[in-house]
Amino acid sequence: MIGFSTLFYKELLRFWKVSFQTVLAPVLTTLLYLLIFSYVLSKRIEVYPGVSYTAFLIPGLVMMSMLQNSFANSSSSLIQSKVTGNIVFVLLPPLSAMDFFGAYLAASVVRGFMVGLGVLLVAQIYALTPPVHIFWAIVFGLFGCGILGCLGIIAGVWAEKFDQLAAFQNFIIVPLSFLSGVFYSIHSLPPFWRQMSRFNPFFYMIDGFRYGFFGLSDVAPQQSLLIVAASFLGLSALTIGLIHRGYKLRG
Amino acid sequence: MTTAIEISGVHKHFGSLHALRGLDLTIEQGEFFALLGPNGAGKSTLISLLAGLLRPDQGYLRVLGHDVVRDYRLARRSLGVVPQEIVYDPFFTVRETLLIQSGYYGLRHNDAWINTLLERLDLSDKADVNMRALSGGMKRRVLVAQALVHRPEVIVLDEPTAGVDVELRQTLWAFIQNLNSQGHTIVLTTHYLEEAQEFCQRIAMLKQGQIVALDTTQNLLASFERRELRLALDSAGLPESLRPLLRRSIGSTHILDLPSLGCLEEILGIIRQSGAQIEDLSLVEPDLEDIFVSIMSEQASV
Numbered sequence: 001m002i003g004f005s006t007l008f009y010k011e012l013l014r015f016w017k018v019s020f021q022t023v024l025a026p027v028l029t030t031l032l033y034l035l036i037f038s039y040v041l042s043k044r045i046e047v048y049p050g051v052s053y054t055a056f057l058i059p060g061l062v063m064m065s066m067l068q069n070s071f072a073n074s075s076s077s078l079i080q081s082k083v084t085g086n087i088v089f090v091l092l093p094p095l096s097a098m099d100f101f102g103a104y105l106a107a108s109v110v111r112g113f114m115v116g117l118g119v120l121l122v123a124q125i126y127a128l129t130p131p132v133h134i135f136w137a138i139v140f141g142l143f144g145c146g147i148l149g150c151l152g153i154i155a156g157v158w159a160e161k162f163d164q165l166a167a168f169q170n171f172i173i174v175p176l177s178f179l180s181g182v183f184y185s186i187h188s189l190p191p192f193w194r195q196m197s198r199f200n201p202f203f204y205m206i207d208g209f210r211y212g213f214f215g216l217s218d219v220a221p222q223q224s225l226l227i228v229a230a231s232f233l234g235l236s237a238l239t240i241g242l243i244h245r246g247y248k249l250r251g
Numbered sequence: 252m253t254t255a256i257e258i259s260g261v262h263k264h265f266g267s268l269h270a271l272r273g274l275d276l277t278i279e280q281g282e283f284f285a286l287l288g289p290n291g292a293g294k295s296t297l298i299s300l301l302a303g304l305l306r307p308d309q310g311y312l313r314v315l316g317h318d319v320v321r322d323y324r325l326a327r328r329s330l331g332v333v334p335q336e337i338v339y340d341p342f343f344t345v346r347e348t349l350l351i352q353s354g355y356y357g358l359r360h361n362d363a364w365i366n367t368l369l370e371r372l373d374l375s376d377k378a379d380v381n382m383r384a385l386s387g388g389m390k391r392r393v394l395v396a397q398a399l400v401h402r403p404e405v406i407v408l409d410e411p412t413a414g415v416d417v418e419l420r421q422t423l424w425a426f427i428q429n430l431n432s433q434g435h436t437i438v439l440t441t442h443y444l445e446e447a448q449e450f451c452q453r454i455a456m457l458k459q460g461q462i463v464a465l466d467t468t469q470n471l472l473a474s475f476e477r478r479e480l481r482l483a484l485d486s487a488g489l490p491e492s493l494r495p496l497l498r499r500s501i502g503s504t505h506i507l508d509l510p511s512l513g514c515l516e517e518i519l520g521i522i523r524q525s526g527a528q529i530e531d532l533s534l535v536e537p538d539l540e541d542i543f544v545s546i547m548s549e550q551a552s553v
């Protein structure tokens with residue numbers, strides 16, 4: 001337990017010491033998205049009756065920033081440690097696969113939530129109404145950040161160089177998160193793309209998270225929760241298995 | 252008493268490279284052991300296998316009787332490893348680094364021992380300095396401290412004195428010797444053979460993934476018969492028949508290769524017969540370097 005909590009603490013410290021880049025910068029980037037998209041589109045679109053486009057956009061952007069930062073946290077910590085060689089400091093001690101997995105995952109979720117809260121805070125310039133089902137929002141936030149934390153661990157363990165990690169991010173994470181309905185409801189898409197979106201797990205994270213804010217969603221939140229929870233459990237099992245086998249960590 | 256390190260039938264491949272070819276080695280508790288060999292012999296690979304950073308393709312390794320793969324928790328708790336490469340985490344200070352490393356071993360209140368380590372390794376005034384701001388030699392000493400935070404019984408150092416200046420090297424040796432005298436098993440690799448000769452009781456020489464010599468330092472030195480004979484002769488000079496043994500001459504001093512002690516009598520006889528007078532004579536004992544070079548070149552011709 002001390003082993004786990006120390007690694008968790010070290011991972012928190014790692015991003016907190018550079019919180020300017022790891023928390024403030026992503027909040028600012030997301031704020032820019034919000035300002036631009038809401039300015040350009042707010043007059044034209046009303047996704048749900050009675051919900052302005054800006055109000056619709058905010059939870060999506062919050063969740064997207066949470067997901068991206070959860071991924072960034074575990075993946076960049078691992079690749080940095082591997083490239084600089086200081087990964088041996090966590091490979092030499094008697095830490096179990098669960099300690100290792102749990103610590104990187106938990107730190108990723110914390111970073112995701114810090115960025116998410118930061119975005120929500122600055123989004124108050126638009127005077128939001130508070131979430132109607134905050135519990136649902138938190139649950140989807142946890143699972144979403146958990147999934148991306150797992151993906152970050154897998155990518156960080158797999159990649160040997162920074163550009164491989166960048167490829168993973170640019171070709172998998174970014175497309176999936178942009179095509180997940182952050183900026184639109186999938187009901188506004190042509191049938192083919194609407195169908196495709198249903199294979200994107202990110203869609204269910206965002207849709208479920210948004211349900212927590214408005215009580216309105218594209219699919220039933222129970223269904224989203226089932227898919228998101230199953231994805232999380234499956235990915236966790238895969239990640240723990242990889243760490244346990246020493247995949248790319250203990251050659 | 253359980254053995255400190257037990258290595259049996261260990262093979263390791265990197266792709267098509269057969270880096271370790273069936274290694275067997277047993278090191279008892281309390282030994283001060285040196286692992287020698289040219290670059291690429293497989294010393295660091297063996298240490299990584301012991302530490303669980305790599306996994307063997309075949310065979311097993313045990314630390315204090317604990318299999319490094321199956322009983323990894325107990326094995327790693329008993330082992331402290333100082334890696335060959337200088338690595339550090341640039342986010343932390345020296346003290347933070349050591350506190351965090353203690354936590355990984357499940358130790359929470361380790362400040363007293365950390366302070367002792369800092370003091371013994373001459374790092375006290377750097378405790379709150381960021382790792383980035385330390386010199387190479389200091390970073391290496393932090394690595395030594397990191398390997399010792401959990402007071403391991405078996406300590407493995409991979410070229411601990413590489414790139415460390417003479418004064419610090421002595422501090423480090425005194426420290427390591429002290430640990431050994433307290434009962435810790437020490438295993439190290441080094442490029443400075445005189446260090447191994449001075450400090451280590453037993454030596455294994457590794458070449459291309461195989462052990463080519465394994466004995467006590469004393470036996471290795473004694474079994475090596477070649478010595479150097481220094482003769483200062485008068486103007487009559489060195490007899491022609493001894494020319495083949497001549498390594499070099501400095502003025503009237505001739506340095507001869509003495510294949511074995513038994514040849515000494517014969518050589519002196521030849522000189523007496525030639526009428527030359529011996530003005531001075533000395534025997535130079537072999538050192539580890541001679542043995543190392545000889546063993547490494549012997550095997551190359553096989």
Ligand SMILES: Nc1ncnc2c1ncn2[C@@H]1O[C@H](COP(=O)(O)OP(=O)(O)O)[C@@H](O)[C@H]1O
Pocket residue numbers: 251265268270288289290291292293294295296297
């Ligand atoms: N991770 C690795 N991948 C591929 N080859 C390696 C790896 N580590 C070591 N080697 C190779 O294995 C051999 C033994 O290396 P090493 O154990 O570092 O030797 P030493 O420490 O005795 O100098 C060398 O030929 C080296 O190039």
Ligand SMILES: [Mg+2]
Pocket residue numbers: 294295296335409
């Ligand atoms: Mg080496």
